[in-house]
Amino acid sequence: AQTVTQSQPEMSVQEAETVTLSCTYDTSESDYYLFWYKQPPSRQMILVIRQEAYKQQNATENRFSVNFQKAAKSFSLKISDSQLGDAAMYFCAYRPEITSGSARQLTFGSGTQLTVLP
Amino acid sequence: DGGITQSPKYLFRKEGQNVTLSCEQNLNHDAMYWYRQDPGQGLRLIYYSQIVNDFQKGDIAEGYSVSREKKESFPLTVTSAQKNPTAFYLCASKGRFNEKLFFGSGTQLSVL
Numbered sequence: 571a572q573t574v575t576q577s578q579p580e581m582s583v584q585e586a587e588t589v590t591l592s593c594t595y596d597t598s599e600s601d602y603y604l605f606w607y608k609q610p611p612s613r614q615m616i617l618v619i620r621q622e623a624y625k626q627q628n629a630t631e632n633r634f635s636v637n638f639q640k641a642a643k644s645f646s647l648k649i650s651d652s653q654l655g656d657a658a659m660y661f662c663a664y665r666p667e668i669t670s671g672s673a674r675q676l677t678f679g680s681g682t683q684l685t686v687l688p
Numbered sequence: 689d690g691g692i693t694q695s696p697k698y699l700f701r702k703e704g705q706n707v708t709l710s711c712e713q714n715l716n717h718d719a720m721y722w723y724r725q726d727p728g729q730g731l732r733l734i735y736y737s738q739i740v741n742d743f744q745k746g747d748i749a750e751g752y753s754v755s756r757e758k759k760e761s762f763p764l765t766v767t768s769a770q771k772n773p774t775a776f777y778l779c780a781s782k783g784r785f786n787e788k789l790f791f792g793s794g795t796q797l798s799v800l
Contacts, residue, residue, distance in 0.1 A: 574730075579728070612793070614793050615780075615791035617788055620787060661730055675733050675736050678731045680728070
C-alpha cells in the first residue's frame with residue numbers, strides 16, 4: 571500500500587523568506603502523480619502544484635516549486651518570497667497512474683501547518 | 689460558475705440518528721469522492737464513485753453509505769453504526785481527462 575509521510579507537523583517562516591516543506595512517499599509503482607494541496611483557515615482545499623513522475627523537470631508555479639527526487643521518493647515544496655496569505659495547512663498527496671480497473675484516489679500525508687510571521 | 693456544492697456547512701447528529709451530507713457538482717465530472725478529515729490528520733477516503741450507479745468502498749467505509757443515482761449528486765449518509773462521526777467531511781470530483789481534484793467547501797459534523 572502507498573503511504574505518504576510529512577515529518578514536519580508545523581513550520582514557520584518570516585514574510586518574504588523562503589521555506590521548504592518535506593514529503594516522502596512509499597510506492598512500488600513506476601508511474602504516478604504527486605500533488606501539494608493548501609488548506610487555509612476557510613478549509614477549502616486548493617491545488618498548489620502537481621508533478622508527473624515520468625517528468626524529470628521539477629514543476630513550478632510562480633513562487634511555488636518542487637524538488638522531486640524519484641529514486642529517493644522525496645517530493646518537497648519550496649515557497650519563495652513567503653506572503654501572509656501562504657499561511658495554511660499543506661498536504662502532500664500521491665496517486666498512481668490509472669491503467670485499468672478502479673480509479674484509485676489520492677493518498678494524503680498528515681499535513682504541515684505553515685505559519686508566516688510578519 | 690461551475691463547482692462543487694456541499695451542504696449543510698454545519699450539521700449536528702443525535703445519538704442513534706442517521707444524517708445525510710449533500711454533495712452536488714455541475715462540472716460534468718464522472719468521478720466523485722468522499723473524504724473524512726480529523727484534526728491534525730490528512731484526508732482519508734470513505735467512498736468513491738467512477739460512474740452513475742456504481743461506487744466503491746474506500747479505506748474507512750464502515751458506518752457510512754452512499755448512492756450515485758445521478759451524475760451530479762453523491763450524497764453521504766453517516767449511519768448510527770459510525771460511533772465516532774465528529775469530523776470535517778469533504779466531497780471532491782474529477783474529470784476523466786484531468787488529474788486535478790476539485791473539492792467542495794466541506795461539512796463539519798458534530799455529535800450532540
